[in-house]
């Protein structure tokens with residue numbers, strides 16, 4: 093545990109938040125800590141921990157076990173009663189939580205879009221032929237390839253500061269990062285342009301924070317209910333249903349993005365084939381009036397069905413054969 097975190101003392105603390113210790117994770121945990129203190133007048137402490145996902149930096153996430161790596165240790169802390177809540181970037185939370193855990197709240201989403209970051213170029217279209225772009229996200233890779241088949245896409249891992257440093261060290265001409273993370277860390281000035289969803293469709297849950305607790309923690313669950321941002325909750329449930337229906341993990345280049353037009357949730361989803369010589373990117377769009385979680389998930393399943401009808405199955409089969 094880092095010295096920057098107060099030592100949780102369960103005798104004087106109402107709730108303890110388990111958090112990873114990256115700058116972004118700490119920002120997010122402190123954000124929720126302040127919210128809980130303000131809203132409920134409770135004492136809230138942080139318990140910092142290092143996860144396997146933070147330790148393994150030399151390999152692509154999809155090769156070492158995926159998103160669950162960032163979440164597992166936090167769940168063990170909840171299981172053992174060392175902490176009561178885990179705050180996650182929803183994008184990193186697997187579609188199915190383990191038995192006994194629930195997503196108790198989703199907070200209002202920050203900008204869900206991806207950002208183009210480069211010291212020299214203002215937009216993807218400005219990059220010269222053959223330029224090197226850093227990302228380890230298969231979702232970003234297939235969309236970059238679809239837009240600019242000439243680019244060289246190179247792996248890039250590590251927390252946000254590490255990735256920006258590698259860019260500044262000259263290893264890449266540009267990198268793609270989530271706008272939300274950059275804004276939260278006060279790094280918005282690094283953004284040269286924001287990708288419209290039509291250029292780069294975001295990941296399911298991107299920009300939203302999810303609060304995970306033990307299912308049997310009834311008092312906390314009821315309290316957190318009051319923090320749910322309904323439009324975000326419904327949109328991310330539609331997005332996550334697309335991934336769930338297609339067996340999505342970060343080894344699947346899948347994007348899902350819902351936006352509200354009045355009472356209508358418009359959901360776009362895309363899947364790409366990273367192994368294909370010529371990029372294959374399947375995209376669908378569906379919409380429905382949505383006013384409950386089930387309806388949101390049904391919309392996600394419909395989008396997944398449409399992707400299947402277009403051949404998503406073949407892409408998934410090829411991906412499964414590759415790993």
Ligand SMILES: NCc1[nH]cc(CCC(=O)O)c1CC(=O)O
Pocket residue numbers: 181182183184268269270271272273297298299300301
């Ligand atoms: N994959 C790591 C990750 N998880 C959440 C964010 C950003 C914040 C968010 O989407 O809520 C990031 C960084 C990135 O993708 O650039």
